[in-house]
Amino acid sequence: MRSKPFLTVAHRLAILAYIVVALFPLFWLLKVSVTPNDLLYSEGVRMWPSRATFEHYTFVIAHSAFPTFFKNSLIVAGSTAVAVTILASLAGYALSRFRFRAKYWIVALMLVTQMFPLVMLVAPIFKMLSPLGLTNSLTGLVIVYTAFNVPFATFLMQSFFDGIPRDLEEAAMIDGATQFVAFRQIILPLTLPGIAATLGFVFTAAWSELLFALMLISGNDAATFPVGLLTFVSKFSVDFGQMMAAGILALIPACLFFLLIQRYLVQGLTAGAVKG
Amino acid sequence: MTLAAHPHAVRPLRKRIADASEPYLYSAPALILIIAVMLVPLVLGISYAFRDIQLLNPFSGGFIGLDHFRALGEDQAFFRALRNTLWWTGASVFLQFIFGLILALLLDKPFAGRGLAQALVFLPWAVPSFLAGLNWAWLFNPVIGPLPHWMHALGILDAPNNILSDPQLAMWGPIAANVWWGIPFFAITLLAALQAIPRDLYEAASIDGAGPVQRFLSITLPFLAPTIAITILLRTVWISNFADLIVVMTNGGPADRTQIVASYIFTQAFKRLDFGYASAIALVLLVLLLAYSMLIVLLRQTLLNKG
16 A cells, blocks of 8 residues: 555554553553662652662562462462363354254343343352352352353354364264264364463453452452452552562463464454354 | 263154253253352342341341332432443543544554554553552552653643542543553454455545545445444443442542442442342442443434434
């Protein structure tokens, strides 16, 4: 496409502005996390401290409860991601490959769960889980997060299954395999990218969840990262360096996942949009 | 796997039953979980709205009819939260959409390093919401954040104070965080829709002498319109329920100036442990959201019928 040099420059500058705005808050997090305490106030608005240090990181890792929070969050987010992906693969396969009477109702039910405010469920879920001993427990959180994430993940997996031709399992079934064997041995391996995307989405969602974790978890032992960080913030609100070091640590898993999937984001959505 | 055990010679009826039940077997685990953890609590929550449920009061639990709703009718904090919700949702969605659309249009042009630029501008989307909230709360903090000083230097603020503790301005804090965090979502969705527009259309229009503005208005916008409509509808509902940033940044304060309905429900349940009243507010919110969605659907139908 021909374009005028003035427009090209304006275009690049606009992109640059977006990049700066997107990255600046994260950069500031990093900057404060490596600023030594004695320079924090004297060099408040400087772009980079005259002396950088990792002392906040070593403190957070060695002398605080953050490793426990990190471990709890990994357990919760990891288990949720695996559980959701298994359930959503099965349900997504049913929606993609079978015509059955209740299909319409199942889809409707899953859509409804996406529309109503989850904050409505905070009180009833607490009341339900408490007699079962599932408040203040990681298992309780995994169960709740799994249920919350299954509907969206089911639709996601369904769209991946829809992209795989039916002939493949039909051929296998003619050779005598049952549909479940065909699903497990032929279709699932082909949807590995879809499975990876689902795992990643659910992991990030469970890693970030705040309100239900605040409500259901009260002690430090079962606190996830968001709960731990907020408690830390309200208790030690002067240790900015340590808080931001902890914040940077919380960012790592989410960013790793994002870098893995970001190139497929627009592509995947385009494919979905074309299909309708 | 149990199905594999049936030999081919079994009675066809059994086979038929097995075949008919197969999709249900696949979807049962997900369905059971959704019903147990989402549908049952939803129904319970609706019943709580008509009961006196306070966690720390063992004598509570009785049905009290519409008492909660009467109390709600006189609850100034609730009406303030309702107005704040409109303000919070409207401003957030509008700004996210405008900046997201501009970003999508910018990224739709091929240029060297587009992949990298795209990865960087979409990064906020991956930041956990609680961290986005804390991050912006710190940026607005004059002790360690630069924003108050910059806004003071630009003449926007009289003094480098924290806008989060200023009742007049506090709502802009969570809105700024929300816009920063939500632009990528709009941009990703709109960019996907942009890339699905056939390129020949633009070439044909250029040959016919259409300028860039005309091409945008008569090709791009009509093609994007359905995506824009559905994204805005979904995001409006989602953002009006999105309490994380507010709970993290201001906790509804100062003086309830940033309390939205969703964070008010959470405060009632989490701090006051008044589950009955929290459920009553939640029920009102649900009805309002349903009404909004129905209104949009009806509006769309009438517009489609006209066109």
